[in-house]
Amino acid sequence: MKPLERQKIIVDMVHHHDVVQVSDISRVCQVSEMTIYRDVQKLEQEGRVQKTSRGITALVPEQTGSDTCAYCQKPAGDRLSVQLVYNNRSQEKTCCGHCALLRFDEKSDEVVQMIGRDFLLDTTINVRQAVFVMNSSLPLFCCSPQTLVFQRQEEARKFAAGFGGSLMNFEEAVPFVRQDMGCACRSSHT
Ligand SMILES: [Zn+2]
Ligand SMILES: [Zn+2]
Known part of the structure; x- marks a missing residue:
């Protein structure tokens, strides 16, 4: 077998x-x-x-209980949301890849898994190994810089060819969202 x-x-x-x-x-x-x-x-x-x-x-994402983004407190839907699993087995949800990266930045020592959905294929993927498309022109009205996750380079590249944006891996995407001072997604919660 x-x-x-x-x-x-x-x-x-x-x-x-x-x-x-x-x-x-x-x-x-x-x-x-x-x-x-x-x-x-x-x-x-x-x-x-x-x-x-x-x-x-x-893995049952519905078990998280809360549907509020753990980073910016916005409602977290299903399409863009990312689930973070911690070493004490607790879980959190974020509204999108942007907040998932920033939350990871805060709790990186405790994060054992990040689970998201491929933006095009809607399959469950490991966000740590995902391909990120940053700042595409697709108006999704979540956080800025807009962060979309894809399982494979090929789809990410085709998506970016149509909607713009830059391709990054996880290691590049974390400092990219951290350094962007334009995001006000958490301004009322700090
Ligand atoms: Zn958020
Ligand atoms: Zn968001």
Whole structure:
């Protein structure tokens, strides 16, 4: 069985049961628990499953409770929002990639995962490995500099070809939003 087949089975299992044990998965896939641990680690990095003290569970963004941006306190919708997962297992939501980067900047030591949605494909992606399009001309009326996330360079590049904006990776995008003094998104909350 190929790794991708196993990972599909793992994702299916956690979606059908609340909690799944590594030993159960290893029995179903007929490979060692060590192999399953590696698969789970990969899926966790992709933001598709979560390791908890009870076992492996699906990530359920709705469990965050609050739909207010953890950085600027604006309402956080689903399309642009980014979820931050901390090392104490608490979670926060931000209205968009802009606030996610600034929140990360404040709490970088505690952030274990950042989960967002590809702006075009609407798939769940790991924001730490995303491609960012900054300051496109698409009027979305969230924060400035506008920050959109894409899973792959190819879509980001095509998007920027039509709507403008600069492509960056995570390491470039954080200082970019930090240095931009034009954003007033948090002015009433500091
Ligand atoms: Zn915000
Ligand atoms: Zn925003």
